[in-house]
Amino acid sequence: MSQPYSVEQVxxxxxxxxxTVRAYVRDGRLKAVRIGKQYRIAREDLEAFTGHPVTPPAxxxxxRRRHVEVSSIVQIDAIGFEAMSRxxxxxxxxxxxGAPDGGRLRVEVVxxxxxxxxxxxxxxxxxxxxxLLKVIDTLAKERP
Numbered sequence: 001m002s003q004p005y006s007v008e009q010v011x012x013x014x015x016x017x018x019x020t021v022r023a024y025v026r027d028g029r030l031k032a033v034r035i036g037k038q039y040r041i042a043r044e045d046l047e048a049f050t051g052h053p054v055t056p057p058a059x060x061x062x063x064r065r066r067h068v069e070v071s072s073i074v075q076i077d078a079i080g081f082e083a084m085s086r087x088x089x090x091x092x093x094x095x096x097x098g099a100p101d102g103g104r105l106r107v108e109v110v111x112x113x114x115x116x117x118x119x120x121x122x123x124x125x126x127x128x129x130x131x132l133l134k135v136i137d138t139l140a141k142e143r144p
Contacts, residue, residue, distance in 0.1 A: 004033070004040035013046075013054060015104060024049070070129040074120040076140050084111050084118045087139050091120065094132060105132065 007025070011018040022039065024030040031045040046054050079087075088109040095107040105124035111117070120136060122129050 004042050005046060007032075007039050007041070010041050010046060014050070068126055070122070070124060070126055072122045072129060072133065074122070074133070074136055074140075076118045076120070078116055079118050079140075080116060081111070081113060084109075087118070087120075087136075090139060091132065091136065094135060095124075105129070107132070 005013070007018050007021045010016075010030075011021045014021070021030065025032040025039050025041075030041065030049045032039040032041045034040075043054055076084075076087075088111075091107045091109070095105045105128045106122070108121040110119045110121070122132055122136075124132070
C-alpha cells in the first residue's frame, strides 16, 4: 500500500481548496482516516472518489505542482443594460462549464449603469482564459 495523502496533497491533485476536501471527508463523500488532528486519504480511496487512477504529475515537488493562472480585466464602454445582461449570462454559462483544458475558470461582472460601462474580471488558466477572451471579443463587437 502506498503512502496516504494529506488533505493538502489531495487538494493540489484535484485542483481544489483544502477546505473543500475536508468538507468532502466530513460529509463522508471521501473516505479518510483521522490521525491526531489531521486526515489521511489512501490512494485507493482517492481513486474510488475520483473514479480514475491517481498519479502525481511528473515533476511534482514536495506535494506541489506548478500552477499558472491569468487575471484579466476587460472594460467595455457604451453598452446598454440588456446587452450587458446577455453578455454576462453567456460568460457565466461558459465559466460554469469549466475551461476546455479541464481547469477552473472564474468570471465576475460589474456594471455601471450611469456610465453604461461594464468590467469583466476573468481568472483562470492560460488556455481557458484565452478562449473566453476570444468569446468576449466576438460578442462585444456585436451590436444589438
